[in-house]
Amino acid sequence: VGDNQADTPANTGAGWLPVVRELLEQLAGNHIVLLPISQGEEIVDFEIVAASPQVVDSYGRPRDEMIGSKLRETYAAVVKGEVWQAYRAAYLHGRPTTVGPFSYPATSVEVSPPRFTVRLRRIGDGLLASWNRHDDLREPKERIAQTERLANLGWSERDLIAGTTSWSDQLYRIFERDPAAGPMSPEEIEAVTVPADRPLRRRATERLSVGSPADVTYRIRVGGKIKHVRTIADTIRDLHGRPMRIFGIVQDVTARVTNRTRLAQVEQRLHEQQQNLAAESRLVTELQQIILPIPLAPFDLSGLRVAVRYLPAEQASRIGGDWFHAGVAFDGSVILAVGDVAGHGIRAAATMAQLRQAFVTLSTTATSDPDELLRYLNRLLLADPDGASIASAVVARFDRASQTIQWAQAGHPAPLHTRKGATTQLARPPGTLLGALPDPVYTTTSFTIRPGDLLLLYTDGLIERRGRTLEEGLTPVIATLNELTAEARPAPLADLLSQLRRANPRDDTCILAARLNPAEAASEQMADAGSHIIAGSLQQT
Amino acid sequence: VPWPKLAFQTIRSGDRVSLAVAGELDLATGPSLEQTAIGLLREQPGELILDLRQVTFCDSSGIASLLRIQRAAKRTGSGLRLQNVHGLVRQVLDLGGVSGFLGLGESAPTLRPDGLPPPSPS
Numbered sequence: 001v002g003d004n005q006a007d008t009p010a011n012t013g014a015g016w017l018p019v020v021r022e023l024l025e026q027l028a029g030n031h032i033v034l035l036p037i038s039q040g041e042e043i044v045d046f047e048i049v050a051a052s053p054q055v056v057d058s059y060g061r062p063r064d065e066m067i068g069s070k071l072r073e074t075y076a077a078v079v080k081g082e083v084w085q086a087y088r089a090a091y092l093h094g095r096p097t098t099v100g101p102f103s104y105p106a107t108s109v110e111v112s113p114p115r116f117t118v119r120l121r122r123i124g125d126g127l128l129a130s131w132n133r134h135d136d137l138r139e140p141k142e143r144i145a146q147t148e149r150l151a152n153l154g155w156s157e158r159d160l161i162a163g164t165t166s167w168s169d170q171l172y173r174i175f176e177r178d179p180a181a182g183p184m185s186p187e188e189i190e191a192v193t194v195p196a197d198r199p200l201r202r203r204a205t206e207r208l209s210v211g212s213p214a215d216v217t218y219r220i221r222v223g224g225k226i227k228h229v230r231t232i233a234d235t236i237r238d239l240h241g242r243p244m245r246i247f248g249i250v251q252d253v254t255a256r257v258t259n260r261t262r263l264a265q266v267e268q269r270l271h272e273q274q275q276n277l278a279a280e281s282r283l284v285t286e287l288q289q290i291i292l293p294i295p296l297a298p299f300d301l302s303g304l305r306v307a308v309r310y311l312p313a314e315q316a317s318r319i320g321g322d323w324f325h326a327g328v329a330f331d332g333s334v335i336l337a338v339g340d341v342a343g344h345g346i347r348a349a350a351t352m353a354q355l356r357q358a359f360v361t362l363s364t365t366a367t368s369d370p371d372e373l374l375r376y377l378n379r380l381l382l383a384d385p386d387g388a389s390i391a392s393a394v395v396a397r398f399d400r401a402s403q404t405i406q407w408a409q410a411g412h413p414a415p416l417h418t419r420k421g422a423t424t425q426l427a428r429p430p431g432t433l434l435g436a437l438p439d440p441v442y443t444t445t446s447f448t449i450r451p452g453d454l455l456l457l458y459t460d461g462l463i464e465r466r467g468r469t470l471e472e473g474l475t476p477v478i479a480t481l482n483e484l485t486a487e488a489r490p491a492p493l494a495d496l497l498s499q500l501r502r503a504n505p506r507d508d509t510c511i512l513a514a515r516l517n518p519a520e521a522a523s524e525q526m527a528d529a530g531s532h533i534i535a536g537s538l539q540q541t
Numbered sequence: 542v543p544w545p546k547l548a549f550q551t552i553r554s555g556d557r558v559s560l561a562v563a564g565e566l567d568l569a570t571g572p573s574l575e576q577t578a579i580g581l582l583r584e585q586p587g588e589l590i591l592d593l594r595q596v597t598f599c600d601s602s603g604i605a606s607l608l609r610i611q612r613a614a615k616r617t618g619s620g621l622r623l624q625n626v627h628g629l630v631r632q633v634l635d636l637g638g639v640s641g642f643l644g645l646g647e648s649a650p651t652l653r654p655d656g657l658p659p660p661s662p663s
Binding site: 340342343390391392410411412413430431432433435436437440460 | 568600601602604605608636637638639642
């Protein structure tokens with residue numbers, strides 16, 4: 001129904017509509033669901049987007065022809081009067097409303113116009129309209145049969161005096177029994193009842209025998225499948241109160257039960273998932289704040305000025321594995337590093353914490369060699385019993401005396417280096433991802449940093465976006481760096497961080513930018529008959 | 542947002558099994574690739590060929606999956622061969638420094654002997 005209505009309101013993503021459609025399938029009578037069509041604030045029309053199977057409109061059109069039609073276009077006579085007002089009001093105010101009986105103006109050669117009562121009720125983002133046609137002339141017997149079929153409803157009648165039972169056609173269909181075999185005996189019904197539900201059925205029979213009506217839903221196994229049937233039964237007595245007949249209505253409610261169960265299951269799962277997701281992202285965010293407090297302003301470290309920015313993923317659940325370090329090593333050199341642990345969530349955050357902790361310990365006590373630090377980290381990850389963690393990192397060491405930056409990488413994008421408006425990605429020495437191989441080669445390489453230069457270490461959330469190559473991802477970053485260093489600025493680091501703000505929706509990003517400490521650079525500048533451009537950038541950051 | 546998906550097709554010729562992979566290889570889809578590939582290795586030890594022609598994205602989680610498949614192959618005395626590794630996938634494997642290890646032949650090192658950055662692209 002409505003599958004061919006590509007651009008109608010029916011397809012605007014209403015999640016309730018499929019459920020309502022399924023419900024309508026179960027209903028006898030005339031029911032339609034309409035969605036409003038608005039122009040600005042005003043509702044100008046309604047479109048029929050779903051209908052019960054046997055619905056017939058005032059023109060005698062069946063369901064297939066009604067779906068997709070608009071109230072105003074198709075039932076023009078409606079639009080002016082009280083009926084239209086009722087539709088609008090029921091939708092806008094959400095109050096169930098009944099209009100009628102009213103007549104449509106004679107539409108054809110009918111001598112007397114048909115009369116209707118319409119009940120309106122807001123449902124989801126739409127309107128449910130149900131109506132009775134008071135002068136419905138369709139044959140009552142045929143209607144009963146149709147109702148039976150549509151509602152999957154059968155009836156049985158047991159004459160207790162004559163000892164006979166009769167079943168309606170539909171009841172044979174429900175129990176998948178050949179009508180020629182005649183109705184089933186109570187014992188036969190007991191036999192096809194699922195054993196677990198037999199006590200339920202027996203209790204209902206007992207209630208019936210003491211004069212109360214019974215209403216019980218139980219499962220039967222017929223034709224190799226399980227059906228849920230609801231039976232409503234009552235006893236008809238003679239003047240002396242003696243039971244004469246038992247009248248029962250039996251409905252196959254399997255579809256309803258399975259739909260309800262499925263819905264409940266989906267709801268439950270969704271609920272659990274949401275709870276877990278929310279709890280996990282809260283925890284990850286807290287973890288990150290504990291492990292990795294981000295300094296808000298640029299800070300100075302033994303000759304370098306450093307700034308850090310962390311851009312969390314747009315989806316909170318994607319946050320997790322990025323880390324940075326900027327600190328002074330045991331030998332007085334400055335160690336800068338950023339890293340990324342594969343994966344997201346608590347697991348990645350835990351691995352990140354472990355790596356960073358080890359890194360800080362090692363660099364403050366054991367070594368300041370970038371390649372050696374990476375070898376330690378690799379060993380640490382390989383020692384992980386799961387063997388499941390993989391990470392990348394880039395480590396740089398600033399030596400104040402020689403003004404050199406030594407660096408090494410493990411499966412990580414090379415830092416960017418900007419000098420006077422020109423940015424290059426540093427040439428990467430070999431280096432495999434951490435945790436991938438038992439004995440990888442890491443090599444340290446170096447360059448001299450000059451006053452005014454910018455060094456940018458980053459995790460690849462900055463450049464890695466789906467649907468484009470790594471170079472394409474770098475282009476805007478490089479453009480920003482070039483612009484920022486093309487002319488003197490009082491606070492290039494702060495400007496840089498504020499411009500690299502856009503988060504990657506799929507991955508968090510960590511950016512660490514460094515330049516020579518302005519004071520340091522100034523003393524350097526005395527010797528160097530330096531340019532005013534560089535001098536200009538020596539103002540406070 | 543549709544969930545990222547990975548589709549597989551197994552092609553057998555003689556005693557060689559080739560698994561054609563299509564889609565995005567990441568944290569969400571990696572486990573399904575591992576499961577499928579390791580299942581094939583168990584079923585038919587020997588050489589498993591992973592055809593990555595239709596893989597449009599791969600991240601470090603995807604690399605981890607490939608490495609785990611390779612580890613599983615080695616454990617059972619089998620081999621893993623990657624085929625049609627192109628574009629972004631190749632770039633990511635190179636970036637991770639695992640191309641050589643995965644039998645792709647290391648891309649030439651871009652390091653200059655003096656360790657200085659190459660000239661600016663602009």
